Amino acid sequence: MASFLISTEDLAGQLNAPDLNIVDASWHLDGRDARAEFEQMRIPGAVFFDLDAVSDHTTDLPHMLPDAAAFAQAAGALGITASHQIVVYDTQGLFSAARVWWTFRLMGAEDVRVLDGGLPKWRAEARSLASGPMKPPTPAVFTPGRRRGAVADMPMVLAALTGDAQILDARPAARFSGEAAEPRPGMRSGHMPGALNVPFKSVLDAEGRLLPAGALRDRFRQAGVTFDRPIITSCGSGVTAAVLTLALAELGQDSALYDGAWAEWGSREDTPVVTGS
Incomplete structure (x- = not known):
C-alpha cells in the first residue's frame, strides 16, 4: 500500500517538477495570520490555501466543505489540477494539512500527499525557503469528482x-x-x-x-x-x-x-x- 506521506528528502528532489503542486495549508485556531506567515516563510513554489475562504459561506459553521464547483474554481485559480501530484504541508508539523489533504482527495484529486513533518522538519534540515507575496500562479482547470463515503x-x-x-x-x-x-x-x-x-x-x-x-x-x-x-x-x-x-x-x-x-x-x-x- 502506497503511503499518503512524502518525505522532505523526496520533495526536495522534485521541487522543479512541472506536474507538482505544493500547497501551504496552514490554519490556526488561536487567530494567528497564516497567510502573513506564508509570505514570511514558505517552501519554494508553494501556494497558499485559505481553509476559511475556500468553504461553504451559506452556513455559520466554520470552514464547511464548499460545493465541487466552488472548490474547483479556487483550486484552479491556484494553478492546481486534479491530475497533478499535490503535496500539502502546514507550519505546525501536522495539523490543518490533513484537512486539506482530505478535501483535495474528496474532490477528485488523484495523487495527494502530506509532507511528513511539515515546515518544521523542512526548516530543521536547512532546506531552501522563499518569502514575499505569492506570485500569481498560472490558472489551471481542476476537474472535480466526489469520493463517495468520505x-x-x-x-x-x-x-x-x-x-x-x-x-x-x-x-x-x-x-x-x-x-x-x-x-x-x-x-x-x-x-x-x-x-x-x-x-x-x-x-x-x-x-x-x-x-x-x-x-x-x-x-x-x-x-x-x-x-x-x-x-x-x-x-x-x-x-x-x-x-x-x-x-x-x-x-x-x-x-x-x-x-x-x-x-x-x-x-x-x-x-x-x-x-x-
Missing part, C-alpha cells in the same frame, strides 16, 4: 450512536470529558454518547509526525477502536478529525469525517451530549 453528516452520526459505526473524537481529553470548556462560544461541553476519544496529538510523535504503523495501530486499539466496523472521525470543527482520517488511511482503513463536528453537534439542543470519560 463525509458524514448529522443523520449518519445519529445512526452511529445505535452502533452502526464507531465515532472517534480527536479533541483533547479534557474537552471530550467536559472538564474544559469549548474554545468557541455557545458550545456545550462533553461528547457524543458512545464516542471514543483519540486526541489527535496521541497519534503524533514529539516532532508532529505520524507515529509508525505499528504504534498507530496500538494507539487506536488502546482507545477501544476495532478495525472491523465503520469509523467516523470528528473533532471541534472538522480539522483535526482529518489527522485521525489520515492516520487510519496509513493503516489501510477507510473512514468518514463528520464535517459539522462539535461546532454543529455542541451548538444544538436536540443532540445528545454526555460528560465524563
Whole structure:
C-alpha cells in the first residue's frame, strides 16, 4: 500500500517538477495570520490555501466543505489540477494539512500527499525557503469528482450512536470529558454518547509526525477502536478529525469525517451530549 506521506528528502528532489503542486495549508485556531506567515516563510513554489475562504459561506459553521464547483474554481485559480501530484504541508508539523489533504482527495484529486513533518522538519534540515507575496500562479482547470463515503453528516452520526459505526473524537481529553470548556462560544461541553476519544496529538510523535504503523495501530486499539466496523472521525470543527482520517488511511482503513463536528453537534439542543470519560 502506497503511503499518503512524502518525505522532505523526496520533495526536495522534485521541487522543479512541472506536474507538482505544493500547497501551504496552514490554519490556526488561536487567530494567528497564516497567510502573513506564508509570505514570511514558505517552501519554494508553494501556494497558499485559505481553509476559511475556500468553504461553504451559506452556513455559520466554520470552514464547511464548499460545493465541487466552488472548490474547483479556487483550486484552479491556484494553478492546481486534479491530475497533478499535490503535496500539502502546514507550519505546525501536522495539523490543518490533513484537512486539506482530505478535501483535495474528496474532490477528485488523484495523487495527494502530506509532507511528513511539515515546515518544521523542512526548516530543521536547512532546506531552501522563499518569502514575499505569492506570485500569481498560472490558472489551471481542476476537474472535480466526489469520493463517495468520505463525509458524514448529522443523520449518519445519529445512526452511529445505535452502533452502526464507531465515532472517534480527536479533541483533547479534557474537552471530550467536559472538564474544559469549548474554545468557541455557545458550545456545550462533553461528547457524543458512545464516542471514543483519540486526541489527535496521541497519534503524533514529539516532532508532529505520524507515529509508525505499528504504534498507530496500538494507539487506536488502546482507545477501544476495532478495525472491523465503520469509523467516523470528528473533532471541534472538522480539522483535526482529518489527522485521525489520515492516520487510519496509513493503516489501510477507510473512514468518514463528520464535517459539522462539535461546532454543529455542541451548538444544538436536540443532540445528545454526555460528560465524563
